Amino acid sequence: MNDHTDSASPERPGDREEIARLLPAPADWDLPREHHLRRRELLMDHIERDRAATPVRPARRLLRPAFLAPVTALALAGLLTAGIALGDGDGKPATGTAADMRPAAALLRQISDAAGQRGTLDVRDDQFVYTEEKVREADLSSGKAVVSPLKDSEKWIAQEPGPLKKLGLIRSDGETFPMNAELGDTEGTPAGFSRPTYHWLGSLPTDPGELLDYLYAKAPHAEGRQRDQAVFEQIGELLGGVVPPRTAAALYQAAAKIPGVTEAPRARDAIGRSGLGIAREDKRYGVHTEWVFDEKDFSFLGSRSYLTKDAPYGKAGTLLSSTAETGTAVVDKAGQVPGGTDGTRTARRS
Template sequence: MTDSTAARNRPDDRDEIARLLPAPADRDLTREQHLRHKELLMQHIDHDHAASTAAAEPARRTPRRRTVRVASAAALALAGALTAGIALTGNAGPAHGGTTTAATDTRPAAALLHRISAAAARHDTLTVRDDQFVYTREKIRGADLTSGKAVVGPLEDDETWLAQEPGPLHRLGLSRVDGETLPINAELGDTEGTPAGFGRPTYRWLGSLPTDPARLLDYLYAKTPEAERRQRDQAVFEQIGSLLGGMMPPRTAAALYQAAAGIPGVRRTVEARDVIGRQGLGIVRDDTRYGVRTEWVFDPKDYSFLGARTFLIRDTSYGKAGTLLSGTAELAHAVVDKAGLRPADADGTRTA
């Protein structure tokens, strides 16, 4: 990219990213906000690569994903937010953070997703009060992109307590990563707070979603936020995935899995592992525009959700095919009466 091209393109990117970034002092990314910040980075990368490609080959303007060149404080903060966020984390594997790209099964995913759905429907429905908190404990690992290369950090212990009040709320809960506790706040500038919804999926809100898979899929396509140049099918698949790491009513979970079976391009994998190496059954979808695979991992015995990972499926300037960008391992879920209390410390705890 020439200096003049950079001067024309990057200020607008910096302003747009800075406008949407939360304050860096707090861990204030909800799941929906995290996905939006992740999409901003993808667009920033696309913009940089398209400009550099145009300079070298004027007749060729098809951008490839993730030529990462983070040149401003706002973009650096965004990459840091991706590392610290709830959803974008790395995966276990070789010490350098890489993995092999698992082969996909030629069989469709529908049969497996229907078995997973049936298992989810057999779980007990909980009574969760509006004054309680949903507790989640996970292992996470984050990919830091600030150097221009994907550098996967160490495993971290992540605990969250998400408020169940319908809201809107300014304080959404607490997050504790490797012993450091920080508030989860509403998006910066959101003076009215965040209501229950995709950005803050409470147990009661999840229970209000359609439980007919076809109606639910229509709802997801209608309500999933639009993102420029983003494949719509992939956005809906990832929206479902963003809900799987928490607690939800059994009928909702069952409908979500059946709805996912109706998204074009969803397939099985021959093998799948979560961030701590637990092997399971895999459901995947490839974002062919950006060369990234999103994979959900399920226990082969009881079909419970073990975790998820995201990794490159083709070489890019900041990582080889197989480089991990995200990964989680679900360890515990419960309902507690106070933010900051672990299930063993709280009276009246309901576990899932």
């Protein structure tokens, strides 16, 4: 417990439950990015080496808000601003009515509802999921963040459950090359977090709480990373592309339960499209990550991450990556462009 209440108004037993009872119920509002993930892990490696000489206290988990004061508009506003929080202390998000009243949770409920209403696709194991994007990203190989110009990127991801040694194709700025198995997967990479096929995504729990527990237990993350941030970013890796509607809806609701998730009012994707933003900051590493959604139909537009404090490889505000999803489809062959022949089928964005 680490609540900060006014010394003149000490918390009384039962206050929390009484306030929750008096407050109205919250309103019910009606593929993969492997190269980004690798660059982010490279970034974290740089940061970890920079901090290696200085002991770092374990990152303290951000906790969920709980209302602990008399029910007046002024007191309630003060508590929301102060960010009073509770958690279960084991690296998993706390639950409760107060947490669901955050603006970010309300927005994610709307996004989830819209995603759940999109049509289910019939994707065969011998097909490929196609994603077209515009991308900017920072190259850290020189020790300084060198941000690339805007580039075109197309990916064809094999849908066979695997394991596979050839995962598909990627075309970046006109150059096409194969996507090989993940490092260390000598027998090939199976469907999973490193290669989220449509059927694998459809096998994930669709209850938001169960899905979040699964992500906290199974999602890969670098040692020393804040677990809440790792799970948030893993959900981001699964967004966009072609995702089963029920899975997409559950992912958004699961994200709403992660401590520290907020709205991002000025969110823009790589090509400048403004939209509704959902964000979380990794305060230990000083990295802000946000997702951008269309204001009208809540479809996923792209993502962006940047530094929030100075680092040896860049100043605060330095862009690390930015994407804009411009098309998705299910196609029969790697390298096939939507609108061609051989059974191309355009998919809605998730």
